[in-house]
Amino acid sequence: MKGAILVKRIDKGTEGGMEELEELARSAGYEVLAKVTQARTPDKAYAIGRGKAEEVAALVEELKPEKVIFDERLSAVQVYNLSKLCKVEVIDRFNLILEIFANRARTREAKLQVELARLIYERPKARMKVTLAKRGEQPGFRGLGRYQADVYESEITGRIAKIQAELEVIRKRQHETRKQRKEKGFDLVALAGYTNAGKSTLMNALVGESVAAKDQLFTTLVPTTRLLEIGQRRALLTDTVGFIKDLPHFMVEAFRSTLEEIYLADLIILVVDASEPPEALVEKLVTCHDTLWDEMGPVPVITALNKCDLISREELEERKRAIVHLAPHPVAISAKTGEGLDELKKKVGKYLPKWTFAEVVLPHTEEGLSTLSWLHDNAVVHHVKYDGGHIKVSVEARESVLERLAKRFEAIKDAVKP
Numbered sequence: 001m002k003g004a005i006l007v008k009r010i011d012k013g014t015e016g017g018m019e020e021l022e023e024l025a026r027s028a029g030y031e032v033l034a035k036v037t038q039a040r041t042p043d044k045a046y047a048i049g050r051g052k053a054e055e056v057a058a059l060v061e062e063l064k065p066e067k068v069i070f071d072e073r074l075s076a077v078q079v080y081n082l083s084k085l086c087k088v089e090v091i092d093r094f095n096l097i098l099e100i101f102a103n104r105a106r107t108r109e110a111k112l113q114v115e116l117a118r119l120i121y122e123r124p125k126a127r128m129k130v131t132l133a134k135r136g137e138q139p140g141f142r143g144l145g146r147y148q149a150d151v152y153e154s155e156i157t158g159r160i161a162k163i164q165a166e167l168e169v170i171r172k173r174q175h176e177t178r179k180q181r182k183e184k185g186f187d188l189v190a191l192a193g194y195t196n197a198g199k200s201t202l203m204n205a206l207v208g209e210s211v212a213a214k215d216q217l218f219t220t221l222v223p224t225t226r227l228l229e230i231g232q233r234r235a236l237l238t239d240t241v242g243f244i245k246d247l248p249h250f251m252v253e254a255f256r257s258t259l260e261e262i263y264l265a266d267l268i269i270l271v272v273d274a275s276e277p278p279e280a281l282v283e284k285l286v287t288c289h290d291t292l293w294d295e296m297g298p299v300p301v302i303t304a305l306n307k308c309d310l311i312s313r314e315e316l317e318e319r320k321r322a323i324v325h326l327a328p329h330p331v332a333i334s335a336k337t338g339e340g341l342d343e344l345k346k347k348v349g350k351y352l353p354k355w356t357f358a359e360v361v362l363p364h365t366e367e368g369l370s371t372l373s374w375l376h377d378n379a380v381v382h383h384v385k386y387d388g389g390h391i392k393v394s395v396e397a398r399e400s401v402l403e404r405l406a407k408r409f410e411a412i413k414d415a416v417k418p
């Protein structure tokens with residue numbers, strides 16, 4: 001197994017936990033060999049103090065890790081100095097997240113998104129990195145010395161443009177598919193939430209599928225969509241990539257096409273891991289809100305308090321109180337045991353976009369029957385009455401379907417005799 005030493009600098013007056021960095025490192029396949037923290041203001045050259053950096057270097061010599069991983073964002077200069085001092089590759093939390101994403105990316109889309117994120121992160125550092133590499137190559141700077149600074153930078157810019165163009169094609173296609181699904185009368189429901197909250201497990205429990213679900217961060221990178229029946233209505237349920245604290249904007253941008261599954265949904269099920277302590281729950285919900293709310297239209301959100309099998313009633317009530325302002329329409333569930341799933345489905349049914357009732361009289365002809373069968377496919381047909389030469393139908397459907405019904409009716413109405 002690859003080893004890593006984790007380093008976190010803590011600003012005065014803030015919490016110093018390193019659990020999430022550890023989780024991330026573990027998810028990326030590292031064994032954590034040592035953890036170093038220091039409370040101080042950031043140092044321009046080393047992020048931590050020079051003395052502390054030397055301690056890290058000594059640990060590197062002793063433990064021989066593959067990498068040293070910093071929790072905070074590092075500048076090119078800091079990376080250069082640290083890797084020179086420690087004689088090992090030094091990365092930050094964002095590089096680590098990118099590593100995880102790169103390991104998991106299977107589809108063309110996921111791979112492009114990961115590369116785009118990496119390049120957007122790299123670009124502002126490109127010139128400085130080339131300049132530094134000319135001073136003597138350090139781990140993480142190898143091969144850059146042969147570049148001209150602006151050539152390297154413009155290569156990155158060119159590559160970014162190319163990937164964006166290719167992703168745009170994928171996005172257009174997805175947009176088209178989504179539109180068609182809506183026109184067909186499907187409601188789009190998205191599962192969103194912090195990474196490892198249990199979104200994929202819930203997806204499996206709701207639709208009886210086997211989407212990969214594991215106790216690690218970012219198992220899901222590319223959305224999966226399955227049919228979910230809510231009463232008589234048919235929704236498409238989409239599992240999505242998880243959120244994480246301080247998700248830098250460049251990543252949100254790179255994963256746009258994935259996140260659009262959420263932004264453009266008719267309803268969002270926000271999944272939270274209720275087995276965590278209330279403070280962690282609040283912090284993660286705030287992250288979800290930050291990621292969601294900026295981009296989203298007025299979409300109803302249902303909060304699924306997941307993993308309730310792991311906590312007592314009292315603990316559940318305590319958590320509900322803690323998140324009351326952050327968690328619209330909460331439902332306690334366990335994706336594992338199935339508890340609460342019926343109530344969740346009921347809530348989903350209740351908050352799906354309102355459909356409109358309509359009564360229509362179709363001719364009892366081949367065209368009329370074919371329209372009826374089209375209605376069965378695209379709407380909820382409540383009642384059908386065959387009456388002489390007519391078929392009286394009462395239906396409930398979304399507006400776009402009713403508009404199309406009106407068009408079809410226009411074309412065949414002459415056959416209807418009063």
Ligand SMILES: Nc1nc2c(ncn2[C@@H]2O[C@H](COP(=O)(O)OP(=O)(O)OP(=O)(O)O)[C@@H](O)[C@H]2O)c(=O)[nH]1
Pocket residue numbers: 194195196197198199200201202212213214215216217218219220221240241242243306307308309310333334335336337
């Ligand atoms: N006890 C318990 N464990 C659960 C429940 N739901 C999910 N888990 C576990 O939580 C872990 C994460 O589940 P996933 O479904 O992969 O989570 P996710 O939100 O899809 O995670 P990413 O795709 O990695 O962002 C797995 O080990 C699941 O078995 C639950 O209701 N109860």
Ligand SMILES: [Mg+2]
Pocket residue numbers: 199200201212213219220239240
């Ligand atoms: Mg998942």
